Amino acid sequence: VEFVLNGGTVKLMLTGDGMVHGQIITASIGGIKVPSMGRKGAKNEDGTEQGPEPFATEAKNFTELSLMHRDVRVILESLDRRDNFVVSILPADVNDASFVNVGEALCRHGLAQVHESSAAALIGGAMKLRAAEKAAKDQKLRLWHNYVPPVSTLNAVDLKNFTAKVIEVVSGDCVSVLPISGSDNAERRINLSSIRAPRFSHSRNENAQHEPWAVESRSFLISRLIGQTVEVSMDYTRKIGDGANERLLQFATVKLQSKKGGEALNVSEMLLIRGLATAIRHRGEEERASNYDELIVAEKKGIESKKGVHSKNRDAPIHRHNDFSMNAHKAKTFLPFLQRAGKCTGLVEYVATGHKLRVSIPKEGAVIAFCLAGVRCPQRDEPYADQALAFTRAKVLQREVEIEVDSVDKNGTFLGSLTLNHGHFNLGEELLRLGLGSLHPAFPVDRVQGGRALAEIEAAAKETKAGLWKDWTPPVVQVTEEEDSEASISSEFVQVGVTEVLGGGRFFVQKLDGSKVSFVTDKLAELYDNEDTNRAADGVFEPKVGDMVAAKFTGDDKWSRAIVTGKRVGDKPVPVFYCDFGNEESLDFNRLRPLRDSSITAGAIPPMANLCAFSGLKVPSVDSEYGFQAATFIGQTIANNAFFARINARERYPTTKPWDEESPVTFALALFQEKDSTESVAVDILRAGFARVDARACRRLPSDFVQSLRDAQEFARRSRSGMWEYGDVDSDED
Secondary structure, eight states: OOEEEETTEEEEEOOOSGGGTTOEEEEEETTEEOOOOOOTTOBOTTSOBOOOOTTHHHHHHHHHHHHTTOOEEEEEEEEOTTSOEEEEEEESSTTOTTOOOHHHHHHHTTSOEEOHHHHTTOTTOSHHHHHHHHHHHHHTOGGGTTOOOOOOGGGGOSOSEEEEEEEEEEETTEEEEEEOSSSOOSOEEEEETTEEOOOOOOOOOTTOOOOTTHHHHHHHHHHHHTTOEEEEEEEEEEEESOGGGOEEEEEEEEEEOOTTSOOOEEHHHHHHHTTSOEEOOOOTTOOOOTTHHHHHHHHHHHHHHTOGGGOTTSOOOOOOOEETTSOHHHHHHHHHHHHHHOEEEEEEEEESSSSEEEEEEGGGTEEEEEEETTEEOOOTTSTTHHHHHHHHHHHHTTSEEEEEEEEEOTTSOEEEEEEETTTTEEHHHHHHHTTSOEEOTTOOGGGSTTHHHHHHHHHHHHHTTOGGGTTOOOOSSOOOTTSOSSOOOOSOEEEEEEEEEOSTTEEEEEETTOHHHHHHHHHHHHHHTTOOTTSOOSSOOOOOTTOEEEEEOTTTOOEEEEEEOSOOOTTSOEEEEOTTTOOEEEEOGGGEEEOOOGGGSTTTSOOOEEEEEETTEEOOOTTSTTHHHHHHHHHHHHTTOEEEEEEEEEOSSOOSOTTSTTOOOSEEEEEESSTTOSSOHHHHHHHTTSOEEOHHHHTTSOHHHHHHHHHHHHHHHHHTOGGGTTSOOOOSOO
């Protein structure tokens, strides 16, 4: 060491062999920044000569005492922006106990601070320098005499260190985890501290260009982390956005627990070594990962191995796929390929609801929208919707699954079954078993493979009152073990009143025994007749979709039981279904009240309006030809009238949403004006030409009843009544 320019810069005479011998170089000590000695001739604003910065002379003297005219070993770390050498200075004799590491000593005595850019280039890392600087800060030595520690941003985070299960890999530097320690069991999104992975494009376009290596970075984390237990240590937080769009990002060090009981693996280091992320260069007092210097060392290894983002001479793989989830026509053309393939291996990319997913099929280079056939989970804002979504995310999101496609719906969503773990886990069955889903009312149980098993699982969930079946009660009409699931013919008559007529030959009836109807009506009047409907109910009252409430009907201003069928939005009316009568309307929120008496809840008295249809008839829907005329005629014939009803068929699993247009009817009835009458109301409808005989449904009806229907249809055909006015309208099926 020939000369000391300032505390961190020296002139060295090289004594090595060859051409370098005798060369004089100027070198900066790597990783530190010392106070300036000032420039020669430089002036302050007031014209006085510019002197050294505070503690600059003290730093220079310390370096002179430590290094001047000593033989040293030099490690060339890098070049600075002016092509000056940045070095580490070591003792010439490794056994020289008197040698002082000047960089560390300057930091420890508060005469220097860590210089981020050069510290990042140190081969051995900057851990010791940072430790020395921290000691000086804590003691407020020299440069740090006015030091005030920054306020940690972790005050906004409740749980600082916890064990969690990885639910989703959002990107190469962001994961969603579910804590399994502590009282907090909400899913948390964690960003990996101090690293940046290549970014994904936010476009849904199938040809969207992501940053190079973005897919590989995320795929690596998916393969290593999904479903695994990790240790999360919070480091800092950052706020992004402003106003209503402000979000708090949480940054942490994540370690993957070793299955063999060894040391946990740092996830960020794993990415950096493979060139799948880069380390962020923080400024000054900026918060960073607790192991920041280890991350810098890991990044250097990735750079040296020329992997991933550091492979300058190798292009990143190009990823292309066909997205069939955006185009219904395109999806239908792809259906035959999936059906022929049978079981396909895929990866669940996204979970929309408990039963609706987005699945990529690598072998076919395709991405599809996929629904579980026959199984429906509650939709957003409905009871148990969040639980169903969380269950599906935890079990199948970003996991390799097997799907078997049966069909595709009109929206281009493929329907089928989904399993994983070599078929040991069936998602549809598990959702039904836990009461987080139900069978679709129109699902043909006996015509789909595995359909009967699904029905049995759902029935078991109902019996145990699991999940959404907690308030379920068996249907009013009991069905014996021997009865057929689709139809059973009864010789008994039940007196009913038609309370509401819908289109397509569907209507609601109420059993005319009178006792339950009167009890509910009287109890509601007793509880609510004195209520002021100019204001909302007292206390906390926020009914959800599917909840039974008391509602004041606008037609007669009387209270009835109703089921909320739509979400409340601001001050807009709330849609409800009068479950004892079958009609619907939207009411001001002030006209709704909670059911305050357990004797009139759904558990005590199930809804008394039953959705029915005419046995053996096909009635056109309201929006089809002759549908409106048919609905008008049927309404004039049966609405608000009493009949003797014979039950010809019944649904074993009645719908829980009778207001849904796609819900199957609970009973298929033959309505008679008199108990001993030989002709049903269906005969009048057929003679008027507003229905046809349903040949398939008639196969299980009494022959004399079917013959009366056929005779009535023939009469309409000959007389050109209704839909027959222009001739035959029978389909090939008929």
